[in-house]
Amino acid sequence: MPEIAYVNGQFLPLDRAVIHVEDRGFQFADSVYEVIRTYGGRPFAMDEHLARLFRSLEAIELKPAFTADAMKAIVVEGIQRAGFAESVAYLQVTRGRASRHRGFPADTNPTVVLTVRELVGPATGAEEAGISVITLPDNRWGRCDIKSVALLPNVLAYAAARKAGAHDAIFVEADGSVTEATAGNVFIFTAGTLRTPPKGPKILPGVTREKILQAARESGIACREEAITKAELLDAEEIFISSTTNETLPVVSVDGKRIGSAKPGEVTKQVREAFLRAFVRKK
């Protein structure tokens, strides 16, 4: 079964899935998205992802011509049609096709695109070994809480990290506050407490971030949503990055400085276990 796509009402092989060059997602990044994964073949946290999609749509004043339930049905059907053991579904909604002008077009239907690819685990053994990161000034726009496709800053920061021999970058604001990695929320463990920056305009309200906080609290780990300084990041006992596809990715080096024992930490493993136990394995 090949990778599959859905474009504006029609399922088709991924290879044949196209959009018009004057789609506003292509010309203006006027578009938001979600990435949904499966566990045991079933989509995970679908309601949370779709709720966030609708929040993103509202934030960019894009009135969808569909309901969350209709979107859910498309994602489920796409995953079934693809038939992989585990899938990653990528769902993108744009303001549609219009003659190029930055103003909202008057009579345009949103474009809805879904792609379904096979989910493959990290090939590099990153989960076992942990990754190294560099810090970079956060030069992204002011509304990173909107899951938009305006991702060029993330692309360039990730490339800079790879060029520096690291696996990813963590953004730091001018005042020294840690925000996010290039595709995930940042957690540190210090002095008996798990911390992650509080929600705000520079923080995507991660679905996995929320589940991890809940699972960690339920398993008795003290958690705080609280600003983290770069100095605290460098001095952390443990660090991990949360995301849909990587769950909890341990960070063992920041800007060349070893974190903890330079191996994935015990609390990170506990948190991961708690997350899997609470939300994945029980199903």
Add this chain to the structure above:
Amino acid sequence: MPEIAYVNGQFLPLDRAVIHVEDRGFQFADSVYEVIRTYGGRPFAMDEHLARLFRSLEAIELKPAFTADAMKAIVVEGIQRAGFAESVAYLQVTRGRASRHRGFPADTNPTVVLTVRELVGPATGAEEAGISVITLPDNRWGRCDIKSVALLPNVLAYAAARKAGAHDAIFVEADGSVTEATAGNVFIFTAGTLRTPPKGPKILPGVTREKILQAARESGIACREEAITKAELLDAEEIFISSTTNETLPVVSVDGKRIGSAKPGEVTKQVREAFLRAFVRKK
């Protein structure tokens, strides 16, 4: 003759011009562009636009598989094929199609898209009456000197301006510095001097901006590339916004405050005349 497009080696009617849904321009705003207009049917300032395109490509580390001359030939042919009296050519280059991941793909050819539409003057009489603007916090990313398609902040700022009953927005940094309008450079005339913010990471080096400075200087108007505060903007005798398609668009109101006599200013008209005389009419 219909609008025309070019996609990766092929000219075709605009309606049939498509790109793959996994194009990085669509999924990551990993893409830069130029807008080139004609005067008397001939493309204006083509060399400057292509030089800037190549600077943008270099800034995002996209190694083009083509020369500036090859690009130029495509734009010229597109304009000829469309055959409009006056045209707007939109040229966009992306990092190409790749399975979705924020990392630069290893073996991907850049996508090149051109669209050619008829250039129509401002229908609203904006040139004669002047426009009203509001100021908004500049929440764009830190590299607005790269002409990228990560334009969602501009789209939303423009929409906010329209909702507020204005025609456009001018961005202001947290320190009070004026940067740009949502699609053009800002000029003010105060105390005998024409001023525009100096080049920097938040300022697109506008082709029209440069030509206007040159034409104004040659016609004896004192010019300075110098930071402009919001207070100076509000107190300016005249304001205009420069861009390829609007040339010099007079601003007669900022945040509801009248600028000058609430009509397009005399210096703005002089500058416009000097620009047209120096670069357009002489040809």
